Structure formats: C-alpha cells, structure tokens
Amino acid sequence: MRQALEGSQAIARAVSLCKPQVVSAYPITPQTHIVENLSRLVADGELECELVSVESEFSAASVALGAVAAGSRAYTASSSQGILLMAEVLFNIAGLRMPLVLTCANRAVSAPLSIWNDQQDSMAVRDAGWIQLYCADNQEAVDTTIQAFRIAEQCELPVMVCVDGFTLTHTLEVLEMPEPEQVDAFLPPFRFARRLDPDKPLSVGTLVSPEYFTETRHDHHQALRDATDIIVQAQQEWLTISGRDSGGLLRQSGPADARTAILTLGSIAGTLEEAMEAHGTGAPARLIVLRAFRPFPDQALRDACQGLERLIVLERALSPGAGGIVGSEVRAALSALDRPPRVFNFAVGLGGRDVPLEIYPRLLDAVDAGRGSDFDILDLDPSKLPAEDA
Amino acid sequence: MIEIRIHGRGGQGNVVAAYLLATAAFEAGRYGQAFPSFGAERRGAPVAAFVRIDAHPIRRRCQVRQPAFLIVQDEALLHVAGVLDGLPPGAGVLINSGREAEALTRVDGFDVVTLPATALASDILGRPVPNTALLAAFLALTGLLPQQALIAALAERFSGEILERNTRLIEQAAGRVPAGHWKDVRHAAGP
CATH class of the missing domain: 3.40.50.970 (Thiamin diphosphate (ThDP)-binding fold, Pyr/PP domains)
Structure with missing residues (x-):
C-alpha cells in the first residue's frame, strides 16, 4: 500500500x-x-x-x-x-x-x-x-x-x-x-x-x-x-x-555510452541522479550505485566499468592516512581490466555536511583541475583550516 | 517542484508541521518529502525543517537552500542569522505574529503575510501550538492543496475532539488570509 x-x-x-x-x-x-x-x-x-x-x-x-x-x-x-x-x-x-x-x-x-x-x-x-x-x-x-x-x-x-x-x-x-x-x-x-x-x-x-x-x-x-x-x-x-528493483549488487543509470561514470553508495545517489539529468548532455556521465559492499561485487563492477575512461568514486567515509575506503577497493578490483578507467576518489558529506545539487558540476570541475587523482575531500572549506594546515 | 522551509523553535511542532504538509501533499495525490535540519533539538532553540512537493517522485535529498516560501513560527526568529538565507526577492513569507506585516522589520523585498497563529491555537485548541493554523493559512494563500488534504493528514495522528478542534482551527486560520494571494508563485530550484 x-x-x-x-x-x-x-x-x-x-x-x-x-x-x-x-x-x-x-x-x-x-x-x-x-x-x-x-x-x-x-x-x-x-x-x-x-x-x-x-x-x-x-x-x-x-x-x-x-x-x-x-x-x-x-x-x-x-x-x-x-x-x-x-x-x-x-x-x-x-x-x-x-x-x-x-x-x-x-x-x-x-x-x-x-x-x-x-x-x-x-x-x-x-x-x-x-x-x-x-x-x-x-x-x-x-x-x-x-x-x-x-x-x-x-x-x-x-x-x-x-x-x-x-x-x-x-x-x-x-x-x-x-x-x-x-x-x-x-x-x-x-x-x-x-x-x-x-x-x-x-x-x-x-x-x-x-x-x-x-x-x-x-x-x-x-x-x-x-x-x-x-x-x-x-x-x-x-x-x-x-514489481520493484532495489539494485541487486549495483545499479546503473544515465547514458550507456558515457566515458565518465560516478560511483557512490547510499542516499547521495538521488541528489546526484537528479543533478546529472538536469545538467543535460554537455558532459555525459553515468551513475553507478553500489548496493553490496560486502561481498564486494568485483565482477559486476568490472562489467559496469568496461569502456570507461574516468571513474569518480564518491564516498562518505575515509581511512585517515590512506584515503578512500571504497575508492581503494574499486581501484584494486579494476586493476584486473585490460584497460581500466582512471579512478578519481573523493570523500564528501562527512559528519552531516549537506550534499547539494551543485555537487555534480563541482565534481567534474575538480576532476578537470586534477583533484582526486589520489584522494581528496571534495567539500573541504580551506578557509576554516588553521593557517599551518591550509 | 515547490520547496518550502519552516522555521520555528524546539517544542513548537516544527518537524510535525513539515511532516503534515508532505503528508497532505500525498493525500492530495502528489509526492511529498519532509525532513528536519537535524540539529540537536532543545526546547526553545531555533530549528528548521524542509518540505518538497511535486507531481513526480522526489529524488534530491539536499537541504532546501532557495525556498519559494518560508513559514516562520516565531517572528523573533527573523533576527536569527540564516533564517532568510536563499530566499528569492518577492518570495512569500508567512509569519506567526499578532502584528501587521508592515510593522515587521528585516523582511523588506519579500511578500509578507502575518497570522496570529499562537492566539488562534490557544483559543481553539487550548494550546499555544501555531503549526496547524500556519499550514492552513499557507494552503489558503497558495491554493497548492485543498484544506481537506491537511485534515486527512491530521486524521492520521488525531481523532475525536482534538481532530474536531484542529478542523475548526483550519477553517478559522484559512479565512484570515487572502485566498490565492500566492497562487502564481512557482519556484523550482534547479541545479
């Protein structure tokens, strides 16, 4: 009902x-x-x-x-x-x-x-x-x-x-x-x-x-x-x-021929999906929503990432001193591909920081500017850092 | 999509107001989404809640930053930083106040309507809870949903005399504001 x-x-x-x-x-x-x-x-x-x-x-x-x-x-x-x-x-x-x-x-x-x-x-x-x-x-x-x-x-x-x-x-x-x-x-x-x-x-x-x-x-x-x-x-x-699909191991949306994809898990997916649709066809990207994290769906992920040039992993946690948790596992799984996409990795929305619709263009700009190639916190506000850390 | 932000104080039924409005949208055959701004709520502390109403499923989950409408349950909150943030010029602001809109400061450039919601609720419900009266006035101003949808949403929480008094409060509050005054304001914040 x-x-x-x-x-x-x-x-x-x-x-x-x-x-x-x-x-x-x-x-x-x-x-x-x-x-x-x-x-x-x-x-x-x-x-x-x-x-x-x-x-x-x-x-x-x-x-x-x-x-x-x-x-x-x-x-x-x-x-x-x-x-x-x-x-x-x-x-x-x-x-x-x-x-x-x-x-x-x-x-x-x-x-x-x-x-x-x-x-x-x-x-x-x-x-x-x-x-x-x-x-x-x-x-x-x-x-x-x-x-x-x-x-x-x-x-x-x-x-x-x-x-x-x-x-x-x-x-x-x-x-x-x-x-x-x-x-x-x-x-x-x-x-x-x-x-x-x-x-x-x-x-x-x-x-x-x-x-x-x-x-x-x-x-x-x-x-x-x-x-x-x-x-x-x-x-x-x-x-x-x-009659309802809850996403199996992972689900995908957006243009199948896109060369860029964003992978995330949890409630950011809806905001991202809406933002990506509204952004039009200028920079086609598709969305991969990971539902199963354990067991880690290596094979399904490799299938989903065939032909991608860039994969942006967006997660809501980090391993201090290492970087992204999901990002590291995704990189490891994709290394088995003949031509793996370049993986960018960001944490976002830590401790309840709001993830707005603008996240999508901001993410693409960040990647174009070379951020996230290892790991970065996307929504960090440098003005709030002490001078020695900024 | 219509996005609304409700400001109040802990204990005024702010989250309940948001839930009631989204439930009323559902009762009227629309999609509704409502959530609090997730503070560590204490009685009397400024709190906010967000409502979205659309004909289609609502997927975005970010906070409402550019609301088409603001509902303010305590006029003193107009002096709290952030309350008017993101509000586009000319946006409708419904304020719980016993004063005329012209007597209020800090709201220049917005279309302000006031309603003595606390007094109405005290009279009819016997409790100074302004939320139902404000929602009824909001629906009258916008024509967004029929009052019957709000009554149906209330009927999921209350019955008997309490529901009957709330229904009376809705009729009274709705009659105090110019019906349809905000019916042409349609603002959907895009990315």
Missing part, C-alpha cells in the same frame, strides 16, 4: 512484516525511531515478539546472537558508537555464522562528537564478516530489509542494512509498503539447522586450534563470495513479487 512514512517508521514496519521473534536494541541517535516504532508495534499487539531492553549495544548484539543460536529470527539496530561498542560481538555473530539482520542508521564516529550522517561506522566494521547492503532511499530500505532476512537465512550469514542517518531515517516520503502476503510468500519461516537443542547437544563458539582456524576463515570468506548470487536471486524474486 502506498503511504507517506518517516524512514524509521517504514523500516520498523518492514521488520515487523518479517515477523522477528526477538528484537533487542539500545537507543542511539539516529537509530532511535526505528526501535521506538518497533516497540509501539509490539505494545499495540501488531507484532508478536520478545522485545528485550538492554543496557548497552554490546548486550543488544549478544541477545540477538543468542536468540538466533536458539533458533529464533532476530533483529537489532544501531549507529556510530553503538556499532563500535558492538564490534566484538559483530565479529562473533559472523564467525559463528548466525543469520540475523541489523539496521545501521549510518552516522559519523567520534571524536569530534557528531550525531550526523556519514558512513564511517559501517565502514569501520567492514571486515567483521557481515554482508553489507547500502540503501539509496527509503523504498530501498524497506525492500532491502525484507530481502536481508531471506539472504541471511539462506547464507547463514548476518546482514547489515546500511541506511543514511537522518537523510533517510528522519525523512518522510511516499513509498510502497509491501502487503503481509507478499512477504510471507517471499520469506519462509526460519528453520535453523544448527540451533541449540537440548535433545541434540552442541557447543557453539569453542576454542579453535591452529589446526582448523585457517579452514574456518576460508569457509567464512567463501560463504560471503557465494552470497553474491544469493543477493541477486533474492532481489530478482522480490522484484517478481513486488
């Missing part, structure tokens, strides 16, 4: 349609409204589920882990410092191959303290062994949340659905909420083969000696690589049921 909903409310309803049996979370801006809405759905009797209030994000993730281990469908959500406080448990959830879904309402990481959006938090845990899917709008957030449970349970891997804090979570917009029957047809009840069962005793999380650790890591890596196909399948099946 078509509705005008705040992003957080829509995400909470999407989670509810997936009928989690356990939800455990600790409030943190800008994730709070998601959990408040879920709490209301439980209180109103619309969602039958165990809502576990905890004293920290560490506990929230631990409760979700335990719930899945016992065979329940579980969900949690967090942001920023909360994601980092969960970090140890996040690695455990993934290493134990516990299929659960977490919404990361993306926010900058302290210090300096910022409650506003960038994607440093989810990028900081990119090596935890989770699937990471980034959403460009609230419709994608709804559809991806539903797909995430299916992907997680099919791969026996946790899925982090990354949604830009405030820019999506606090934006009310018109979207299509799926009908319960559609979700039921897509998402079978959770049957976890490895669930803890007193009749078939099993130890989880034991010490693994050097004799087996390497093979465990290999299998985890392989499971993530194999998840690529399952992400695509889930998206295609949901497309058949809902």
Whole structure:
C-alpha cells in the first residue's frame, strides 16, 4: 500500500512484516525511531515478539546472537558508537555464522562528537564478516530489509542494512509498503539447522586450534563470495513479487555510452541522479550505485566499468592516512581490466555536511583541475583550516 | 517542484508541521518529502525543517537552500542569522505574529503575510501550538492543496475532539488570509 512514512517508521514496519521473534536494541541517535516504532508495534499487539531492553549495544548484539543460536529470527539496530561498542560481538555473530539482520542508521564516529550522517561506522566494521547492503532511499530500505532476512537465512550469514542517518531515517516520503502476503510468500519461516537443542547437544563458539582456524576463515570468506548470487536471486524474486528493483549488487543509470561514470553508495545517489539529468548532455556521465559492499561485487563492477575512461568514486567515509575506503577497493578490483578507467576518489558529506545539487558540476570541475587523482575531500572549506594546515 | 522551509523553535511542532504538509501533499495525490535540519533539538532553540512537493517522485535529498516560501513560527526568529538565507526577492513569507506585516522589520523585498497563529491555537485548541493554523493559512494563500488534504493528514495522528478542534482551527486560520494571494508563485530550484 502506498503511504507517506518517516524512514524509521517504514523500516520498523518492514521488520515487523518479517515477523522477528526477538528484537533487542539500545537507543542511539539516529537509530532511535526505528526501535521506538518497533516497540509501539509490539505494545499495540501488531507484532508478536520478545522485545528485550538492554543496557548497552554490546548486550543488544549478544541477545540477538543468542536468540538466533536458539533458533529464533532476530533483529537489532544501531549507529556510530553503538556499532563500535558492538564490534566484538559483530565479529562473533559472523564467525559463528548466525543469520540475523541489523539496521545501521549510518552516522559519523567520534571524536569530534557528531550525531550526523556519514558512513564511517559501517565502514569501520567492514571486515567483521557481515554482508553489507547500502540503501539509496527509503523504498530501498524497506525492500532491502525484507530481502536481508531471506539472504541471511539462506547464507547463514548476518546482514547489515546500511541506511543514511537522518537523510533517510528522519525523512518522510511516499513509498510502497509491501502487503503481509507478499512477504510471507517471499520469506519462509526460519528453520535453523544448527540451533541449540537440548535433545541434540552442541557447543557453539569453542576454542579453535591452529589446526582448523585457517579452514574456518576460508569457509567464512567463501560463504560471503557465494552470497553474491544469493543477493541477486533474492532481489530478482522480490522484484517478481513486488514489481520493484532495489539494485541487486549495483545499479546503473544515465547514458550507456558515457566515458565518465560516478560511483557512490547510499542516499547521495538521488541528489546526484537528479543533478546529472538536469545538467543535460554537455558532459555525459553515468551513475553507478553500489548496493553490496560486502561481498564486494568485483565482477559486476568490472562489467559496469568496461569502456570507461574516468571513474569518480564518491564516498562518505575515509581511512585517515590512506584515503578512500571504497575508492581503494574499486581501484584494486579494476586493476584486473585490460584497460581500466582512471579512478578519481573523493570523500564528501562527512559528519552531516549537506550534499547539494551543485555537487555534480563541482565534481567534474575538480576532476578537470586534477583533484582526486589520489584522494581528496571534495567539500573541504580551506578557509576554516588553521593557517599551518591550509 | 515547490520547496518550502519552516522555521520555528524546539517544542513548537516544527518537524510535525513539515511532516503534515508532505503528508497532505500525498493525500492530495502528489509526492511529498519532509525532513528536519537535524540539529540537536532543545526546547526553545531555533530549528528548521524542509518540505518538497511535486507531481513526480522526489529524488534530491539536499537541504532546501532557495525556498519559494518560508513559514516562520516565531517572528523573533527573523533576527536569527540564516533564517532568510536563499530566499528569492518577492518570495512569500508567512509569519506567526499578532502584528501587521508592515510593522515587521528585516523582511523588506519579500511578500509578507502575518497570522496570529499562537492566539488562534490557544483559543481553539487550548494550546499555544501555531503549526496547524500556519499550514492552513499557507494552503489558503497558495491554493497548492485543498484544506481537506491537511485534515486527512491530521486524521492520521488525531481523532475525536482534538481532530474536531484542529478542523475548526483550519477553517478559522484559512479565512484570515487572502485566498490565492500566492497562487502564481512557482519556484523550482534547479541545479
């Protein structure tokens, strides 16, 4: 049904349609409204589920882990410092191959303290062994949340659905909420083969000696690589049921013969797309929106970048002392091409800095001026720097 | 696309006003988008929220920098830096004030309309919350959406006597401003 909903409310309803049996979370801006809405759905009797209030994000993730281990469908959500406080448990959830879904309402990481959006938090845990899917709008957030449970349970891997804090979570917009029957047809009840069962005793999380650790890591890596196909399948099946495309591993728009492309992930996509269309045919460029960051879609990216002369990677985080995170991975993946495009890499919109429509011409001007050939922060204001750094 | 910026103070229902306007657009068959300016809101602190209304899906997510219209929930905010930023000459500014537009300073060059929204809300709702009255006046001035769409948006949040009082407030507030005065102002900020 078509509705005008705040992003957080829509995400909470999407989670509810997936009928989690356990939800455990600790409030943190800008994730709070998601959990408040879920709490209301439980209180109103619309969602039958165990809502576990905890004293920290560490506990929230631990409760979700335990719930899945016992065979329940579980969900949690967090942001920023909360994601980092969960970090140890996040690695455990993934290493134990516990299929659960977490919404990361993306926010900058302290210090300096910022409650506003960038994607440093989810990028900081990119090596935890989770699937990471980034959403460009609230419709994608709804559809991806539903797909995430299916992907997680099919791969026996946790899925982090990354949604830009405030820019999506606090934006009310018109979207299509799926009908319960559609979700039921897509998402079978959770049957976890490895669930803890007193009749078939099993130890989880034991010490693994050097004799087996390497093979465990290999299998985890392989499971993530194999998840690529399952992400695509889930998206295609949901497309058949809902009529909506949420972008598979990545999606492209704009003129196919353009020699320049911009690659980004998350909610900047819509602003860029509109700006690029309005800019006319003067400087044709197309847009590549990365949805899956883990597993990293090397092959799909290489296919998308065939024939490009310039690829501009625009991201909302950085690795201080190195540069772009997404940019580095894109460069590595494209090095396998015979004629890889020249890759330019910029960070933008850190700590909630607004990304206006003018971003597009500014980006092209910056590249023409030779910026970003290694890494640059596009919207840096040099006048705010101390004299010795300017 | 019509872009609107709403200025108020924490506790005045600024974000709710933005959500109501975007929801009213949806109720009238349009696309609406609304979001706050994401401050660490405190009661009384200056806050802003943004609304976009269009016949097509709205993809841009940047802040509204050149609004066609400004709704100001507290006239003292006219003295706060940034409130009038980006407003094109002649733009419509609706201000919650008990004074005549001519008595207000700092708004030369704009088409200013005032409404004693706090007083109206105190009378009819029993609470000094100006947002519904201002939205009703805004819809009357622009003819952008029918008042019924605003009532439908309110009905998603309220029922019974509260909804009935709000409906009465909408009728009162709409009747206080010149209907259609801003109907020809159409400004879509492009890239």
